[in-house]
Amino acid sequence: MTAAIHLDGIRKRLGAREVLKGVTFDVETGDIFGYLGPNGAGKTTTIRILLGLLRADSGKLDVLGSDIALAGTRMKIGFVLDPDGLYDSMTGMENLRYYADIYGVPGAGAGIDRVLGLVGLADRAGDRVGTYSKGMRQRLSLARAMVHNPEVLILDEPTAGVDPTGQIEIRRILLDIAHAEKKTVLLSSHNLDEVQRICNRVAIIDRGQIRLYGELEELRQTMGRSSIVIETGAAAADSVLEDLRRQPGLGFREARGTSLLFEGGEGAAEVSDIIAFLTGRGVKIEGAGRREASLEELYSSILQEAEGP
Amino acid sequence: MRYTALVMKAAMRANFRSPAVAAVIAGVALMCAAGLAVLFGTLFIRPEVARAAPDRSVLENHVGLVMFATSFVCIGIYASVFTFQSLTREKDRGCIQALLATPVAPRDVWLGKSLGVFLPGLAFAVVTTLAAFLGVSYTYLIPDIGFIITPWMIITSFVAVPLVYLAMTLVVHLVGLTGRPATGNVIAQVFLPVMMSLMINLAVRKVPSAASWVFTVALLGVAAAAGIIVLLLRSKLTAERITLSR
Numbered sequence: 001m002t003a004a005i006h007l008d009g010i011r012k013r014l015g016a017r018e019v020l021k022g023v024t025f026d027v028e029t030g031d032i033f034g035y036l037g038p039n040g041a042g043k044t045t046t047i048r049i050l051l052g053l054l055r056a057d058s059g060k061l062d063v064l065g066s067d068i069a070l071a072g073t074r075m076k077i078g079f080v081l082d083p084d085g086l087y088d089s090m091t092g093m094e095n096l097r098y099y100a101d102i103y104g105v106p107g108a109g110a111g112i113d114r115v116l117g118l119v120g121l122a123d124r125a126g127d128r129v130g131t132y133s134k135g136m137r138q139r140l141s142l143a144r145a146m147v148h149n150p151e152v153l154i155l156d157e158p159t160a161g162v163d164p165t166g167q168i169e170i171r172r173i174l175l176d177i178a179h180a181e182k183k184t185v186l187l188s189s190h191n192l193d194e195v196q197r198i199c200n201r202v203a204i205i206d207r208g209q210i211r212l213y214g215e216l217e218e219l220r221q222t223m224g225r226s227s228i229v230i231e232t233g234a235a236a237a238d239s240v241l242e243d244l245r246r247q248p249g250l251g252f253r254e255a256r257g258t259s260l261l262f263e264g265g266e267g268a269a270e271v272s273d274i275i276a277f278l279t280g281r282g283v284k285i286e287g288a289g290r291r292e293a294s295l296e297e298l299y300s301s302i303l304q305e306a307e308g309p
Numbered sequence: 310m311r312y313t314a315l316v317m318k319a320a321m322r323a324n325f326r327s328p329a330v331a332a333v334i335a336g337v338a339l340m341c342a343a344g345l346a347v348l349f350g351t352l353f354i355r356p357e358v359a360r361a362a363p364d365r366s367v368l369e370n371h372v373g374l375v376m377f378a379t380s381f382v383c384i385g386i387y388a389s390v391f392t393f394q395s396l397t398r399e400k401d402r403g404c405i406q407a408l409l410a411t412p413v414a415p416r417d418v419w420l421g422k423s424l425g426v427f428l429p430g431l432a433f434a435v436v437t438t439l440a441a442f443l444g445v446s447y448t449y450l451i452p453d454i455g456f457i458i459t460p461w462m463i464i465t466s467f468v469a470v471p472l473v474y475l476a477m478t479l480v481v482h483l484v485g486l487t488g489r490p491a492t493g494n495v496i497a498q499v500f501l502p503v504m505m506s507l508m509i510n511l512a513v514r515k516v517p518s519a520a521s522w523v524f525t526v527a528l529l530g531v532a533a534a535a536g537i538i539v540l541l542l543r544s545k546l547t548a549e550r551i552t553l554s555r
Contacts, residue, residue: 014553048552051409051410052409052410052548053406053409053410053548053549053552054548054549054552054553055549071412071414072412074410074411074412075412077410079407079410081403081406081407081410082403083401083402083403083406084402084403084407085402085403085404085405085406085407085408086402086404086407087319087323087399087402087404088402089322089323089326089327090319090322090323090326094322098315098319099411101315102312102315102408102411102412102413103411103412
């Protein structure tokens with residue numbers, strides 16, 4: 001695998017604040033790469049640097065092995081930005097034609113029809129963008145990103161402000177684009193569920209530094225805290241919870257409604273031991289199982305770690 | 310040049326899609342131009358024509374002033390309103406940022422957007438100035454005197470004034486792109502009345518006459534000064550500065 005996007009030690013200061021403090025990661029060809037972080041973490045600054053809108057103070061950056069400052073490199077990149085940069089007074093078709101002309105797409109008509117079909121906007125292409133819903137605007141932005149058939153897509157919050165149905169639709173389109181059209185995608189998002197569903201690799205940035213980076217599955221296994229979940233008929237009594245806390249060997253973590261969560265990683269207690277302990281205190285057990293750490297749990301623990309004790 | 314032309318075409322298309330704004334601009338500009346023509350015609354041209362021996366230089370000065378003022382008002386109002394509108398709207402909506410993420414360079418955006426406002430303004434000014442000239446001529450001068458026109462009047466109205474506004478449009482777009490569009494708008498809004506009233510005051514006192522080469526050269530000097538400002542500010546035109554400006 002070769003890196004479609006390569007960042008090495010990127011630093012950027014905006015005014016008095018150092019926004020990026022040596023950001024390093026690679027997005028491999030064919031990846032759907034999730035770029036996560038809280039507000040103000042440096043995601044948008046990274047994306048702006050990747051698109052050549054800002055210049056890094058130091059560090060090395062290349063996209064498809066070339067300098068992003070070169071027009072030829074930019075021809076190979078499609079993007080969705082926030083705000084979307086669509087012209088309200090133009091129709092969807094005119095917006096796409098404008099960008100097709102900029103990218104010098106030969107025979108743009110067929111290409112435009114193809115991407116409009118891909119995002120499901122063929123029937124509204126003749127309407128002014130000012131009349132579009134937020135979800136339709138985002139889909140048109142995706143079509144614009146695809147109009148010149150780029151190798152790399154850089155997407156900043158493509159589902160931001162879109163209703164749940166629209167988000168599902170955009171996720172479907174993204175997966176279609178990434179798999180059927182074989183694109184490398186860098187997706188910046190706040191939406192952990194979205195990233196978990198569609199990305200194979202992630203980086204989490206916080207306060208300008210990459211806190212976590214790698215294959216999502218691998219990270220879950222090596223860093224995530226898998227859990228043993230015991231389902232009880234009713235919320236456990238306080239006395240039972242107290243008893244559980246007095247037994248560190250059981251690895252009790254927390255109670256969530258009628259679920260009791262225990263440490264599930266290496267060296268954790270046996271499920272049978274936990275069940276025996278609970279039934280001995282009169283707790284009715286309705287089910288038990290293991291659950292892998294979610295991206296949300298990984299994300300929270302990484303950010304908590306970064307906060308310090 | 311290809312990108313500049315594409316940005317220019319898109320800017321023109323976007324501006325023409327605001328018919329209400331275009332109508333207001335045209336209405337205001339035409340009212341100003343007609344008002345000036347009637348004012349100069351009634352106060353200065355008609356009394357001079359009524360004299361036993363009309364002074365041709367006085368008539369040249371006032372017809373020249375009508376042409377200058379019409380050209381200046383039309384191109385000035387058109388350029389300042391559409392510049393502010395398009396810069397504010399497109400910066401807010403991320404259109405300019407999106408363009409800069411393509412192979413389009415900041416210089417293409419700047420030139421394309423400036424020309425997209427300037428060229429239709431120029432066409433509007435040329436047509437209106439010709440109409441004002443013919444209107445004043447047929448109302449006050451023909452058949453007694455005939456057409457009053459000198460080469461300097463033509464150069465002033467159709468070359469010097471457009472050059473002043475081309476340079477000013479470039480300055481205002483440069484300031485608006487790299488800083489706040491409102492700052493560029495203030496420059497445009499102050500420049501139009503101050504410059505016009507200054508030139509009219511000078512011409513009414515015949516220092517210099519609006520039909521003289523000095524008047525033309527003074528305007529070309531203003532265009533050159535604005536051009537020097539453009540050259541000095543041009544280094545600030547970077548994608549980063551545009552992206553980070555509000």
